[in-house]
Amino acid sequence: MNAKVLGHMTAQHGLVTRRQAVAAGMSEREVDRLVALKSWIVVRRGVYADAAVEAAATTVGDKQRLRDRAACLRISVPFVRSHETSALELGLGVLLPPREKRLTHVTRPCVGSHLRYGVKHHLAPYRKEEVVEANGFAVLGQARTAIDISREHGSPYGEVAIDAARWNGTSVLELENVLDPMLTWPDHRRALTCLQSSSDGAERVPETLMRLLLEEIGLGPIETQFGMCDDRREAWADARVGRHLFEFDGRMKYQRADLRRPLMRPEDVVFEEKNREDWFRGYRLGMSRVIWSDVWGPGREPAKERLKREAEQTATLFGTSIDDLAPFIIRGRRRAA
Numbered sequence: 001m002n003a004k005v006l007g008h009m010t011a012q013h014g015l016v017t018r019r020q021a022v023a024a025g026m027s028e029r030e031v032d033r034l035v036a037l038k039s040w041i042v043v044r045r046g047v048y049a050d051a052a053v054e055a056a057a058t059t060v061g062d063k064q065r066l067r068d069r070a071a072c073l074r075i076s077v078p079f080v081r082s083h084e085t086s087a088l089e090l091g092l093g094v095l096l097p098p099r100e101k102r103l104t105h106v107t108r109p110c111v112g113s114h115l116r117y118g119v120k121h122h123l124a125p126y127r128k129e130e131v132v133e134a135n136g137f138a139v140l141g142q143a144r145t146a147i148d149i150s151r152e153h154g155s156p157y158g159e160v161a162i163d164a165a166r167w168n169g170t171s172v173l174e175l176e177n178v179l180d181p182m183l184t185w186p187d188h189r190r191a192l193t194c195l196q197s198s199s200d201g202a203e204r205v206p207e208t209l210m211r212l213l214l215e216e217i218g219l220g221p222i223e224t225q226f227g228m229c230d231d232r233r234e235a236w237a238d239a240r241v242g243r244h245l246f247e248f249d250g251r252m253k254y255q256r257a258d259l260r261r262p263l264m265r266p267e268d269v270v271f272e273e274k275n276r277e278d279w280f281r282g283y284r285l286g287m288s289r290v291i292w293s294d295v296w297g298p299g300r301e302p303a304k305e306r307l308k309r310e311a312e313q314t315a316t317l318f319g320t321s322i323d324d325l326a327p328f329i330i331r332g333r334r335r336a337a
Contacts, residue, residue, distance in 0.1 A: 014053030082107035086139035150191035158194030166200035209295035227330035242320030286314030
């Protein structure tokens, strides 16, 4: 293939525009032939991805990031990536809108906004220190990104984004410093509400959704990342109310390899997880298992009834005080490895 075109694709994460390819010496027919052979995949009109790059985008976030990168290649005015578009480049765990409502978001330092060809241009000021580099792109940083998502979408998207930023080390003060100058901006109140109801104890998107579900039930106070240890093991639960624990079970939990034992089989992971639950229950703690359909979609209402019932059963059996567990409770916050 043309060396200049390969250079473009290397610099642009496997993407190239039709205009770039032709300017580098390829003919229109050559471009069309690569598309017909499926060596190049059309990501957006006039923007192509190497087939291997497109095939590697397996998750919803990966696919959206590829579409965002393609869209940004067609923008000819100065901009920075923002909102979900910057979150995906930063590796910030966020909840994406439904497929039909997903947009590429960019911000420009003016006033007003417009939507064109699936790209939302937010013409809004930003401070120089709010811009960082991620994967070679200029993007708005974690604090600004989380606040912008909160203003744009409200709950629960805002809480998810802010929780993710806080888990990654962004302080409440940093988030307040971003939000305070936006007092007269649209949806300031919506972002403030999300910030006030956020937590620094959600490692993953579903954990935030589970916490919000528990709050809707009226359970509390909720402690996130509850850890215990004795001479046999150390273990953490996603959330605790009284003597009842709540654990989110995602498919990846039973597929991923343990970093200390990278050759663990899925059945070994399941067996270890069962032992961990039994160990918690040995301290007279109840546990509820939660899956994605419990925290998102029509299954939320039945899940509320089940979780409330299970928490009440634990309270009836063991009470709510954990004073007897004081010697075993880990003080401090677990952080991502």
